[in-house]
Amino acid sequence: xxxxxxxxxxxxxxPMLQAGQAVAAENSAHGGDIIYTKPLQSVTFSHKSHVEExxxxxxxxxxxxxxxxxxxxxxxxxxTMAALAKGEYCGACHNGTMAFASTTRCASCHSGVKGxxxxxxxE
Amino acid sequence: xxPTNIDLAALANEGVENVxxxxxxxxxxxxxxxxGVFAGGTLFSAVSVAxxxxxxxxxxxxxxxxxxxxxxIIHQDRCIDCERCVAACAETxxxxxxxxxxxxxxxxxxxxxxQKREFIPxxxxxxxxxxxxxxxxxxxxxxxxxxGIVMMDTSKCIGCLTCQEACPYNARxxxxxxxxxxxxxxxxxxxxAKGEKLTACANACxxxxxxxxxxxxxxxxxxxxxxxxxxAVWVLxxxxxxxxxxxxxxx
Amino acid sequence: xxxxxxxxxxxxxxxDGLVWERLKSGSKGYYLLLMVTGILVAAAAVAGVxxxxxxxxxxxxxxxxxxxxxxxxxxxxxxxxxxxxxxxxSIGHVFGNENFMPIAKRSVFLSIATILSGFFIIAFExxxxxxxxxxxxxxxxxxxxxxxxxxxxxxxxxxMLAEYGFLLLDKHRYAVICGFSGAVxxxxxxxxxxxxxxxxxxREFWHGPYMPIYFIASAMMTGTSVIILFHFLAYKVNKEExxxxxxxxxxxxxxxxxxxxxxxxxxxxxxxxxxxxGQPAGKYEAVMALxxxxxxxxxWLFEIGMGMVFPLILFAGSKGKNLSMMFLGAASMIIGIxxxxxDLVVVGQAVPVLHELGVNEYKHLLSYSPSLYxxxxxxxxxxMTAFLFLIGEKLFxxxxxxxH
Numbered sequence: 001x002x003x004x005x006x007x008x009x010x011x012x013x014x015p016m017l018q019a020g021q022a023v024a025a026e027n028s029a030h031g032g033d034i035i036y037t038k039p040l041q042s043v044t045f046s047h048k049s050h051v052e053e054x055x056x057x058x059x060x061x062x063x064x065x066x067x068x069x070x071x072x073x074x075x076x077x078x079x080t081m082a083a084l085a086k087g088e089y090c091g092a093c094h095n096g097t098m099a100f101a102s103t104t105r106c107a108s109c110h111s112g113v114k115g116x117x118x119x120x121x122x123e
Numbered sequence: 124x125x126p127t128n129i130d131l132a133a134l135a136n137e138g139v140e141n142v143x144x145x146x147x148x149x150x151x152x153x154x155x156x157x158x159g160v161f162a163g164g165t166l167f168s169a170v171s172v173a174x175x176x177x178x179x180x181x182x183x184x185x186x187x188x189x190x191x192x193x194x195x196i197i198h199q200d201r202c203i204d205c206e207r208c209v210a211a212c213a214e215t216x217x218x219x220x221x222x223x224x225x226x227x228x229x230x231x232x233x234x235x236x237x238q239k240r241e242f243i244p245x246x247x248x249x250x251x252x253x254x255x256x257x258x259x260x261x262x263x264x265x266x267x268x269x270x271g272i273v274m275m276d277t278s279k280c281i282g283c284l285t286c287q288e289a290c291p292y293n294a295r296x297x298x299x300x301x302x303x304x305x306x307x308x309x310x311x312x313x314x315x316a317k318g319e320k321l322t323a324c325a326n327a328c329x330x331x332x333x334x335x336x337x338x339x340x341x342x343x344x345x346x347x348x349x350x351x352x353x354x355a356v357w358v359l360x361x362x363x364x365x366x367x368x369x370x371x372x373x374x
Numbered sequence: 375x376x377x378x379x380x381x382x383x384x385x386x387x388x389x390d391g392l393v394w395e396r397l398k399s400g401s402k403g404y405y406l407l408l409m410v411t412g413i414l415v416a417a418a419a420v421a422g423v424x425x426x427x428x429x430x431x432x433x434x435x436x437x438x439x440x441x442x443x444x445x446x447x448x449x450x451x452x453x454x455x456x457x458x459x460x461x462x463x464s465i466g467h468v469f470g471n472e473n474f475m476p477i478a479k480r481s482v483f484l485s486i487a488t489i490l491s492g493f494f495i496i497a498f499e500x501x502x503x504x505x506x507x508x509x510x511x512x513x514x515x516x517x518x519x520x521x522x523x524x525x526x527x528x529x530x531x532x533x534m535l536a537e538y539g540f541l542l543l544d545k546h547r548y549a550v551i552c553g554f555s556g557a558v559x560x561x562x563x564x565x566x567x568x569x570x571x572x573x574x575x576x577r578e579f580w581h582g583p584y585m586p587i588y589f590i591a592s593a594m595m596t597g598t599s600v601i602i603l604f605h606f607l608a609y610k611v612n613k614e615e616x617x618x619x620x621x622x623x624x625x626x627x628x629x630x631x632x633x634x635x636x637x638x639x640x641x642x643x644x645x646x647x648x649x650x651x652g653q654p655a656g657k658y659e660a661v662m663a664l665x666x667x668x669x670x671x672x673x674w675l676f677e678i679g680m681g682m683v684f685p686l687i688l689f690a691g692s693k694g695k696n697l698s699m700m701f702l703g704a705a706s707m708i709i710g711i712x713x714x715x716x717d718l719v720v721v722g723q724a725v726p727v728l729h730e731l732g733v734n735e736y737k738h739l740l741s742y743s744p745s746l747y748x749x750x751x752x753x754x755x756x757x758m759t760a761f762l763f764l765i766g767e768k769l770f771x772x773x774x775x776x777x778h
Contacts, residue, residue, distance in 0.1 A: 040205040040329060105238040106330070112204025112242060114229060221431070222438070228733035243733060254575055260521035261509035279509045282501020284441040285520050291576025291727050296438045299429050302502055359728070363576040 030058075031070060035111070038074040044111040045090075065092055187251045187366075189271035191337035193309050194368040195246070195325065196348045196356075201332035202227060202242040208324035208333065215313045215323035222296040224307040225324055244333065246324070247294035247307035248359065248367030249273050255286035255295065255306075264304065271368065272311050277303035291363035309335070338368070348372060396768045404611060404764065411761040415494075418754020421747045422498030430501055433747035437740075440723045444744040445499035447719040448752045450567065451596075451712050452492030452759070453527065454589065457564040458597025459485035460534065460557055461590075462627065467541075468553040476623040477601055480766075480773035482538045482553070484604055487762035489531055495755040519569040526563030530556055542770070564589055571722065578656030579649070579722040588641050595638050596711050598631035599685065602704040604763060606697060611767050616697075625694025628703075635686045635707075642677070659725045663739055664717065669724075672717050681710020 030051060036043040050056050062068055066089075073079055073089065084091030084102040090109070094102040102109070204227045212218060212225050225246035232239055253273050256264050263279035264286055266272075280303035287295045287304065298305035309315060310322040319326075325335035336345025349356055349370050358367045400408070425433040436443040463481030466474025497503050506524070515521050533556030540549035565586035571577070572585030602624055609616050616624075648654075649661030664673040688703030726736035744752070766773070 040203075040207065042205075100237065106201060106203050107240050107242055108238045110203035110205070111240075112227070112229060113206040114204060114227075115240075228728070228731065228735050230731065230733045243731060245728070257515075257517045258520060258570070258574070259515055260518045260524065261506070261513045262515045263509070263513075279505065279513055280502065281506040281509065283506075283520055284501075285518075285570065287438070287441040288723070289574050289576065293439060293727050297431070297441070297501065299431055359731070360576060365575070 030068075034070045036071065036074050036079075039080060041113045042111055042115060042117075043109050044115065045109075060093075065089070187271065189269065190339045192271050192339040192368070193249065193315075194336060194338045194345050194349070194370065195309075195322070196334040196336070196345050196370045196372060197244055198332050198334065198373065199241065199243055199371050200373040201330045202244050203330055203332075204229065204242040205329065207327040207329060208244065211323040211327035212307070212310075215310060216307075217300075218305070219298060219300055222298060222305060224294075224305070243371075244324075245292060245294070245359070246369065247273060247290075248292050248365060248369045249307075249309065250365035250367050252364060252366045254289035254291065254363070254365060258285045258289045260285070264306075267311075270311075272309050273306070274308055274311065275303060275306060277301050277305075280304050291360040291365060292367075345370075396771055397765075400611075400768055401613075404768075408761065408764050411757040411764065414757030415754050415761055418494075418498075418751045418757070421750045421754070425498060425747055426501075426503075433745060435742060435745040435748065437742070439726060439740045440720070440742040442719050442723060443742055444716060444719075444748050444752055445495055447716040448712075448755055449492050449496045449499065450719065451715040452488045452495065452755060453564065453567060454593045454711070454715065455596050455600050456485045456489035456492065457560045457590075458593035458595065459488065459600055460530075460553075460560045460597075461594055462597035462601060462630065464553050464557045466623075467546075468550050468557060473626045474623055476617075476620045477605060477627065479538075479541050479770075480605060480608060481597075481601055482534060482541060483766050483770065483773055484600065484759075484763065486531070486534050486538060487759050487766065488600075489527065489534070490762065491755045491758040493527075493531075494758055495751060498751050519566045519573060523563050523566040523570060526559050526566060530559040530563050533559055561590060564593055571718075576727055577722055578654060579660035579725065584641075584645065588638075588645075591634065591637050591641060592711070592714070595631065595634035596708070598627050598634060599704040599707040599711070601627050602631070602700050603708060606701040606704070607763075608767055608773075611764065621695075621697075624697070624700065628689045628692060628694050628700050631704075631707075632686060632689050635682050635689070639682050639686075642682075655730060656725050659729065659739070660721050663721055663724055668739065668741070669717055669721055672713050676710050676713035677717060679710070680706045681714055682707070685710070 030047040033048070034045045036045070050061075051058070066073060079089060081102065083089060084094065087095055091102050093099045094109075096104075100108070206227060208225055209223060209227065213220070213223070216224060218224055225244060228243040228245055230241050230243060232241075249272055251271065253264075253266060256262075256266050256273060259265075260283065261279045261281055263276050263281070265274055265276065267274050282297060282303070284297065284304065287293075287297070295304050295306045297303075310319070310324075314321070314323060314326075321335050322333075325333040334344050334348065336343040338346050338349065340346055341350075348354065354372055354374070356370050356372045358370060360367075421433070430436075434443060434445075459481045463474065463478045463485070465471045466476075467478040500506060510521060510524060514525075533552045537549050537552035537556055540546070540552060568586035568589030571580040572582055574580055605616075605620070605624055646661055646665065649657045650665075663669050685703035685707040688699045688706070692699035692703070694700075720742055723742070724739045726740055728736045
């Protein structure tokens with residue numbers, strides 16, 4: 001029990017004391033989850049899982065692949081599964097080698113209409 | 124134990140391709156009967172169930188001689204909950220917003236490895252042994268004898284809602300506008316009867332998740348998907364004994 | 375119409391005929407009760423008609439997942455009561471057990487009153503009742519338990535009306551024939567009502583041969599309590615003392631009640647045990663909802679306590695002599711049984727049919743609670759029984775059995 005408490009304390013207070021500011025800045029730097037609605041509802045892209053959890057650097061995506069503006073990319077007419085399969089957009093990494101292929105695990109990226117609505121309600 | 128006089132070595136080699144044509148047709152028919160007893164979620168081994176069914180042959184096609192025998196195969200892992208099917212259904216069949224004929228359910232498994240959620244489309248199972256038609260006091264809901272679709276004759280519906288109680292799939296609802304229970308009929312009146320080949324939902328699906336087809340036609344995709352031993356095919360609530368015509372599979 | 379008949383009719387319903395004479399003999403309290411129950415019935419009728427015209431979904435709390443609510447359970451309650459009255463009373467005047475003779479006439483009348491109350495309620499529950507009147511006849515589905523139940527209860531009502539008529543006219547032989555046919559129709563109808571629930575393969579809590587059997591047994595149990603309750607009240611309304619045969623009849627009825635309570639307790643125990651042992655999917659969740667879930671108070675306090683244990687103690691403790699104790703036991707039992715019917719209907723639907731899929735939508739028990747309108751109509755049903763009972767006491771002069 002004691003052990004657990006100290007872990008909780010560390011988890012909560014450490015980031016607050018030192019790294020806290022940096023993390024918060026980064027968080028606001030890349031914004032929250034992005035939910036695509038075109039061509040269909042709803043695909044969720046999470047900076048949190050790509051940057052914090054997987055540890056990818058900004059340049060991997062923001063040096064040509066994506067701009068730093070949410071939903072800009074869905075204006076393109078070929079933002080589709082076919083393009084992803086050819087290695088464009090998310091497919092640059094989601095090709096089965098760097099990350100799971102975009103032809104698999106459909107419901108990982110596709111959070112669904114209900115999922116999208118839920119996320120929007122949280123904001 | 125008395126030794127049996129069956130040549131085990133020969134049996135082991137007997138693949139489907141070695142079975143005489145007539146036997147094979149029989150065998151495949153059995154395959155369909157098998158899929159009727161797969162548990163939702165938990166699958167029996169297809170082969171062992173096949174043996175069971177052989178012991179007490181049930182002539183599926185003779186018992187349910189629909190032509191065409193409409194059916195839908197749902198490739199569950201392809202569903203992305205875009206809900207185009209739900210919208211298309213509502214528009215085509217004038218489903219009021221408080222009801223639905225088809226719906227996407229969501230299962231979250233937070234501690235799964237890899238994908239952590241899945242979507243499960245549900246609709247009327249157009250059962251071969253429907254409970255709803257059995258309990259309807261006025262035959263307002265009935266099984267179409269030529270194509271197996273479970274239909275509604277709205278003018279006879281008294282609104283006792285026993286069919287809603289009887290349905291193990293929650294596929295029925297009371298439509299206040301029509302003053303009758305309403306349900307999926309594979310778009311029979313709105314599309315199939317007008318010569319369309321697909322239901323609105325199957326037509327709208329961008330992921331080819333819903334494969335609509337004819338089980339009485341051995342060349343159809345639906346038939347070929349269901350009649351494979353090596354593919355896991357299951358139905359919802361097999362224990363309710365309704366022998367559904369909506370099959371689920373992955374891949 | 376011949377003058378003779380005219381005179382006979384006039385002597386009954388004319389301005390100073392027998393009927394008016396009898397109706398005018400009530401006390402102030404009697405008229406007050408008559409008025410209150412009459413108003414309640416009227417209120418229920420208005421509420422029901424409004425729901426029917428404007429649309430049930432605006433007034434009832436039933437949903438797609440829980441299509442049957444308190445109106446169905448109240449209907450079940452009333453037809454259970456009616457069948458029970460018919461069966462218990464038939465022991466006497468149909469099957470010739472003298473002990474039960476004195477209660478026969480009033481019980482037959484009450485079984486008519488309760489089935490009418492049941493029909494009154496179901497008319498507001500069924501969404502399009504007039505279609506039923508047409509298509510039950512021209513498009514019958516013989517595999518449907520609902521169809522059989524409805525039809526057989528129609529037949530049952532006819533027999534019960536005829537039986538009561540013959541009892542009034544002292545045509546005992548015909549009354550026995552009608553009583554017997556009524557009892558047969560009642561058992562058939564009532565077991566079909568059990569089968570409406572019991573044959574639904576997709577509803578584990580209901581499914582099985584248990585329901586039809588249970589329905590008949592619990593009808594008899596309900597019958598005993600209603601007989602005791604209303605006979606006690608009747609003698610209060612008529613301000614009369616019970617004679618020894620009537621007292622004896624009620625004592626025997628209470629004894630029968632004890633036996634039937636034990637039977638239903640036995641049924642209930644095994645129903646619960648079979649739902650818990652091995653945790654059968656679907657059934658287990660429902661049974662646990664009763665044992666320690668949202669229906670625990672309903673189950674332990676009302677069903678077990680008020681419905682069975684308390685009446686058992688009072689009936690047994692009264693030794694058939696203490697009428698007040700018997701009355702209290704009967705009243706408590708009726709409340710308990712009402713809740714029993716409610717739980718039977720609602721708990722049977724509480725586990726979502728697709729629960730086993732493990733999807734977010736169907737993870738939890740479904741809930742239902744009656745709306746105001748459903749409440750008004752339910753009360754109206756009880757008021758109708760009370761109203762008919764009150765009228766009946768005066769109109770038929772305390773349902774006295776003529777001596778042979």
